[in-house]
Structures are given as structure tokens and as C-alpha cells.
Amino acid sequence: MTQSPEARAVRPDRSGAGRGARAVGAVVGSAVGDALGAPFEFGLPGVYSARFPDGVGVMCGGGGWDPGEATDDTQMAVLVGESLLENGGLDLPDIFGRFRRWAAGEPKDIGLQTEDVLTSGDPWDLAAALHFQVNARAAGNGSLMRATTSAVRFARAGRTATMDAARRIAALTHGDRAAWEGTAVFHELVRVALEGG
Structure with missing residues (x-):
């Protein structure tokens, strides 16, 4: 019997880690990776290598961030996760409302496009699309950088459901379909990884 490409992509997990451990690792790893990289965001090439020539970094501050501090991306990922759990x-509309309240609290950092959408006063289902109509540039990576919590949540629902959820959440702040599709592909990659692929 010939296996489908999807079945071949999902291999049995031989690491001994279960799905739950991989899910926790994905969410926590995303937040830790974000905190590790925050001091180097927007920095010149080679800054990380100059600071850690052996390639082994430590949690440090810089770029306006304290050591281990969560960036806007992790903060928004937490808001998505809380909404998914509580609802x-x-x-x-709940996710957008959480985003809007967070943006109104003047976070330390927020992407320019995301800030424009969340502070526009436009309704949740039109704000990103209206921003895109005016600016014609809305394919930033913010929707991708906050996507791990939703990717983990929808993974068990299968490819179609997880990719659809990704697009719908991305569309709350990003009006360009390229951002939606990038986030959808990431959701699918997480789904396959959680299955041990």
C-alpha cells in the first residue's frame, strides 16, 4: 500500500517525548527564543557573533530589553493563548479586543503596522483590511511571530482547520494575504512537528 505524502511526512517519534511535551516545548521555546533574540533585533549583522564568539549565548539585555523580558510578539502570543483557553x-472579536486593550496600555514595543491597526478605532473585522487599502503594505511578520500558541491549539484539528485558524488570526492585524499564508504554513509545520514529523 502506498502512503500519501502527508502520511510519509509524519514519522513516528523516536525521541521518547510525547505530544504534550512537544506542545509545551513549542510554546515555551518560542517565548525563550524571542527573549534571547530581543537584544539583537534590528541590530547590525555580526553583533551576536561578536558578543558570543563561541556561539553559545546567555540571556542578556540590550536594545531596550531587560534580560529575559518578553517582547511584543510573546505578549501577543499570550493574549491569543488566553483567549483560546478562556473561550x-x-x-x-475577543482576540482583537485583547490586542486593542494591550496596545492602549502603551507597551514597550509594538510593530508600527500592528499599532496602526489596533489604534485606528475601526471595527475588529475591518481594521486590518482598511489599513491595507490605504497603505498597500501589510505583509509584516508580526502575525507569524505570535503564532505558536494558536498553532499548538489547532494542530489536532488537522491541516485544513489549523491553516484556516492561522489565516483568520493573522487577518486581525495584517491585511495582506502573504502574511496570512506565511502564518498558515507555520501552523502546518508545527502540526507536523507535534505529530513527530
Whole structure:
């Protein structure tokens, strides 16, 4: 019997780590990676290598961030996760409302496009699209950088459901379909990884 490409992509996990451990690792790893990289965001090439010539970094501050401090991307990922847990699933107006309240609290950092969308006063289901109509540039990576919590949440629902959820959440702040598709592909990669692929 010939296996489908999807079946071949999902291999049995031989590491001994279960799905739950991989899910926790994905979410925590995303936050830790974000905190490790925050001091170097927007920096010149080679700054990390100059600071850690042996390639082994430590949690440090810089670029306006304290050591281990969560960036806007992790903060928004937490908001998505809280909404998914508290509502038992996808509630787009709730996620947008959480984003909007967070943005109104003057976070230390927020992407320019995301800030424009969240502070526009436009309704949740139109804000990103209206921003895109005016600016014609809305394919930033912010929707991708906050996507791990939703990717983990929707992974068990299968490829179609997880990719659809990714697009819908990305569309809350990014009006360009390129951002939606990039986030959808990431959701699918997480789904396959959680299956041991």
C-alpha cells in the first residue's frame, strides 16, 4: 500500500517525548527564543557573533530589553493563548479586543503596522483590511511571530482547520494575504512537528 505524502511526512517519534511535551516545548521555546533574540533585533549583522564568539549565548539585555523580558510578539502570543483557553476556541472579536486593550496600555514595543491597526478605532473585522487599502503594505511578520500558541491549539484539528485558524488570526492585524499564508504554513509545520514529523 502506498502512503500519501502527508502520511510519509509524519514519522513516528523516536525521541521518547510525547505530544504534550512537544506542545509545551513549542510554546515555551518560542517565548525563550524571542527573549534571547530581543537584544539583537534590528541590530547590525555580526553583533551576536561578536558578543558570543563561541556561539553559545546567555540571556542578556540590550536594545531596550531587560534580560529575559518578553517582547511584543510573546505578549501577543499570550493574549491569543488566553483567549483560546478562556473561550474554548477561536473568538476573533475577543482576540482583537485583547490586542486593542494591550496596545492602549502603551507597551514597550509594538510593530508600527500592528499599532496602526489596533489604534485606528475601526471595527475588529475591518481594521486590518482598511489599513491595507490605504497603505498597500501589510505583509509584516508580526502575525507569524505570535503564532505558536494558536498553532499548538489547532494542530489536532488537522491541516485544513489549523491553516484556516492561522489565516483568520493573522487577518486581525495584517491585511495582506502573504502574511496570512506565511502564518498558515507555520501552523502546518508545527502540526507536523507535534505529530513527530
